[in-house]
Amino acid sequence: MESAFALLARQPEIALFLALAVGHAVGAIRFGPFQLGGICGTLIASLVIGQTGVRLDDDVKNVAFAVFIFALGFTGGPQFFANVAREWRIGVLSLVEVFVLLALLAIAVPLMRLDPGTAAGLLAGAATESAVIGTASEAIARLALTPDAVRVLQTNIVTAYSVTYLFGLIAIVLFTSQLAPWLLRENLRESATRLWQKLGGQNDMQEGQTAALPLLVARVLRVEGVAGMRVLEAERQVALGVTIRRIRRDGETFKPSPDEVLRAGDVVLAVGRRDAMIPFAAAVGPEMPEEPGMDAVIQAEQAVLLTRREVAGLTIARLRQAVDVGMGRGVFLAGISRMQHRVPTLPETVLERGDVLTLSGPDEAIRRVVPELGYAVTPTIRTDFVFLGIGVLLGMLLGSLSMKIGQVDLTLGTGGGCLVAGLAFGWLRARFPVMGSLPAPAAEILKDFGLATFIAAVGLSAGPDALLLITKFGLLLPVAGVLVSIIPAAVSLYIGRRWLKLDMPILLGAVAGQHCSTPTIMALTNAAGNGTPVIGYTITYAISNVLLPLLGPIAVVMASAMAAH
Template sequence: MLWQLLAAQPEIALFASLAIGYLIGSVKIGPIQLGGVCGTLIVALILGQSGARISPDLKNIAFALFIFALGFTGGPQFFANIGRGWRYGILSIVEMVVVIGLVLGAVAMFKLDQGTAAGLLAGAATESAVVGTASEAIGRLGLSAADTARLQANIVTAYSVSYLFGLVTIVLFTSQFAPLLLRVNLREESERLWRKLGGDGALAEGQSLAAPPLVGREVKVIGAAGQTIGELEARYGHNISVQRVTRSRSVIRAQPAVVLKPGDRILIGGRREAVVQAIPAIGEEVFGADVADAYADKLDVMLTHRGVHGLTVAQVRERASPADARGVFISAVTRLDSTIPALPGTELHRGDVLTLVGAREDVARGAAKLGYVVRATQKTDFVFLGLGVLVGIALGRLSARMGGIDVTLGTGGGCLLAGLLFGWIRSRYPLIGSLPSAAAQILKDFGLCTFIAAVGLSAGADAVRLIREYGVALPVAGVVITLGPALVSLFVGRFLLKLEVPMLLGAIAGQQCSTPAISALVGVTGNSTPVIGYTITYALSNVLLPLMGPLIVGLAGKFG
């Protein structure tokens, strides 16, 4: 009865796959968590035994929206990291070359078909988008409908099996085995790196700083009498700023030329260590209600200034003129969907979102020098979105012949490139192309999982056959293909590129596009230093790996 209902109304099977799949994916066993995509696929493979099928048109639309949103959100970071992020970018190249080589080795050894090879690549690299680009490539091979459906089903089954083993492998490798191979204490290394970058200590999961890095205090002037405000701020490297001066109950505008007098009450703000150091030299801290009407503004700014790319937070302050830097501080840095520590030694990249803190006029001035203000909005520019997807579909029709292999981007590859381009345009011209982060996230999540559920339902009948045919070969191949690039990257990153261990391990998790791996790493290290390396390789691999889908389909046809 249930099977008949699902076959008659496949939309029930679709939403059941999403709901139950995300429930399964949310279960966490130690550091391992499957995630909603893999959970959805497992449930869809089971429900697919009922014969429920989703329209191919819906599947294609869902994938186009997902892949465009993926490129759109990653565009600024991708282009920013192509040049100056070359050391980490090498690891993404290592990932692609080694994975392709190992998959082709598995094709020759086990006589894998093109669908199984592509699924093995997607699962071992834990990159779900490859399922879509490879499925499109198989659809263009000119095979019969039955053969096309069989190969596309093999992609999904091979992906689901190898993903499970690849996920466990990369999580355990980055958080447990790699530190043993390098003979380092990962937590101690992370604490050392945190201090090197200018941090005061390490944070465990769920913790926050009891002593925040940015503070404000009211001080009665004694020792600093006779100094100008500009001289006082310069004395502490402009890491403090005088926000207000109260003299004989009159408020004086805090200009650099103002000379402080004994008994003045000044409101200072800035980095905690500088404020603590400055108070005894200025006078004595006072407590009262005079600062109750003083506020600090927060402003999110997309960094677009070319000259700031690659500089640390401390270098940005040092190179700015006192008039530009005065009274504005960077309290947080968001890169892609991750928050990285805004320490003095943290490198900034174009496309980062910087949270500026200070007086309203100060943060507005800082925003104008660094980039553009990210305004909170709930409106999506559907003209920009629709045009972007159309351009992607047009690009997807382009094809080229490489070494006797026809390579076509397809809708997936075309929409990915269009998303990159339109995301970059948005970062340069912020008045057009609004796509709020929440809207982009729902496009990515719902688009990908709808696509995965649709292909999982259609592949359900063939899943058992493929698993019986290859047995333990797929799980073993998944582990080897995951470990291969991770081990090579560990050697290259540590001994050739001389990367810091926490950042290197974060970069290995990023080249694998593995969110569970970076989550486990942050838990082991006790701070966010691995995220700095993770964001760079994640941005690059998230774009480059999906483009490998059509390539592996073509190569597997030659080597199989």
């Protein structure tokens, strides 16, 4: 009977999917608040399976990485360009991360005698950015080295990453949720509560939780406190918005205009957000039993991609003031999704281009207001492979271009080229929604499967060489990973607090976004008690997702130049 080792060597595709399955199972194991995640788990599993000597073709690795990096740029394109232009105060922290990482690398390379592969792996793991592995691997392949030397350096990337990632992740989670509040002498939960209230919040629901009570409610009220006011004036008693849909007066029921004057004794049907309805009902008068003709209409929901430049940058409260009279009256904002994260829907929350807004209200009113915001996100499972294929192709062609300056051959490589193409195609899709179709779930699958396949291929190819690096550095790599993770975060904390004057929850969320770390923002929102850190997280996350992968080739060139001297 054929041995398992022989079967894996003869059919390496079995080893690939074994590494994916085992790696994601290991990555799902929770150690207190920490999880390795599927990518790091896949890397560890593939390193172990790679001891059998199984190898995957480089073509598999290259195609998987190209698809991943294009999808990464595509999903982040709209938010990247919006945040670079508008949110530079918070986005500058991503630049702080980049410069401090390079400075630390310049110190670590000669001090620890790091080769280019280990230097890039240290940077990737400490910054918890898996995409650096791909861009650095491409850069090493372009060095004037023998195939065996290239393989060893690429092995060192994934080994150093696997060793430093876990320690870097633990360090940044503890820093943002525990150490940073202590350094700032503030209670994180109390600060997040104050910020929530400052933004107009009236409840303390945490990120990721679902309200047991409905978001939109209807009440039948008898007019007392607002008698003599116009309907619009009465509605503006609350910031988040309530709409008076019906009035019963002298036995007749009618739809009021915004200028209709309310009279004492009128019975009104009010529809709006539950948190706004409480103060509104207190201002209007006592609640009445439901009567025929005063029942609330069924609400329709529609997701809308915000693309209108006139709306981006407005707070929710300002937006409501702008549309109370006219086509948008009676439409409510039920939710905001930004970079796949839910943003608190508060009166002072600022809307950004690329946000996905969930609108609720009468169907005809929603159809009128959608073009004023952007375009409707129609649920679809169809992917336009012409659009996807041309995008990846252009990215590869762009990456193949090079320019020689002195002895240095400058090129974006497949990773950089596909990242730029993905950003451009994502931006074009947001501006011109008739172009192409790459639904968010499909893009997420491309990212997850592409990166996991690339990581598994690299890990399998590393094989027994990985043990040599671990033996050489011992505990030195984990310690370096903690320092390279914490020091940029500490510098950003100082700059964000001392110079940028950011509120602590937003600042800590921005620090988590610098590392593009989903486990960190989850731990941070749990510690904060609400979703306010997400506001800062999505800005730096969008920018760092583009900048950090570009550091892979820089780290390789820097370490190579230092080794030469």
